Amino acid sequence: MITRRRGLAGLALALGLLPVAALAQYPDKPIRLVVPYAPGGTTDIMARTLQEPLSKALGQPVIIDNKAGAAGAIGTAQVAHAAPDGYTLVFGNNGPAAIVPLTQKDVGYDPLKDFAPVSLVSLAPMTLVVHASVPASTIKELIAYGKAQPSGLDYGTAGAGSLGHLATELFGKEAGIKLVHVPYKGQGPATLAVMNGEVKMLLTSSSDTQDAAVKAGKLKLLGVSTATPSPLMPGAPPIGDSLPGYESTVWFGILAPAGTPAPVIDKLNTAIRQVLGDPELKKKFVGYGCIATASTPQEFGAMIAAEIPKWKSVVESAKITAQ
Secondary structure: OOOOOOOOHHHHHOEEEEEEEEHHOOOOOOEEEEEEEOOOOOOHHHHHHHHHHHHHHHHHOEEEEEOOOHHHHHHHHHOOOOOOOOOOOEEEEHHHHHHHHHHHOOOOOOOOOEEEEEEEEEEEEEEEEEEEEOOOOOOOHHHHHHHHOOOOOOEEEEEOOOOHHHHHHHHHHHOOOOEEEEEEOOOOHEEEEHHOOOEEEEEEEOHHHHHHHOOOOOEEEEEOOOOOOOOOOOOOEHHHHHOOOOOOOEEEEEEEEEEOOOHHHHHHHHHHHHHHHHHHHHHHHHHHOOEEEOOOHHHHHHHHHHHHEEEEEEEEHOOOOOO
């Protein structure tokens, strides 16, 4: 009888059907928040900033578990196949939640079918900078300069298939200019490359190094990738002002395995909204180059669903081959 009961309980869990009593008591044990990257990056830092206040809001410890590898796909896949009970979550972003499945083969999950969105956590603009030698001070001037380069305008990225790679290809496609991709091993090396003039342009998240280079006159900040001006980059116009409709925002959010009961998702969403409303936490996020932004599960799901066809089109037009 005990074995039969355990079997039925396991089946119910696999189907995402938790008993009413269990739902009412959720959470009654620690929650594991998987960060699909190594410690120290922006995603990890934000997750650890959320850790203590989210633990207090939920009444249970939130344990950060770094599962790095395959551009975030390894840790994300683990959560996709975890029990849908609300005790294993992933702190995702555009990469593993939308782009990586388009640029890598057999990642082990479907970004739309295998997850239940919980809430958006933050938004961050990408910044378009050029080397000081580029004769352009606006996006329109950069486009004109790019069209005058018969061999193409070279640009750096943090790696092939990264958001910066796809966002820059989208820029080139909509601007009608030829681009030459030069991949580097991370944002840091790509930023140094444009500072040193190895490449002419870089579209990526802002950083202290980049900000200092702009202030020193080594780089010129031409615009931000968000649809509207960003309070994080005052005075920098949206790229979309010159290329109507252009937008590429870095987002971060929390997802659960598909089948996680709605009451559990709602409880998590409520706790996240409470935490993100704290003024001190908002200030910390600004220091990371992000704006704390909550959402409903439905809004977050719609955002992910819209990202996939957008970037799939870029991957196909730029002939970016899945690795």
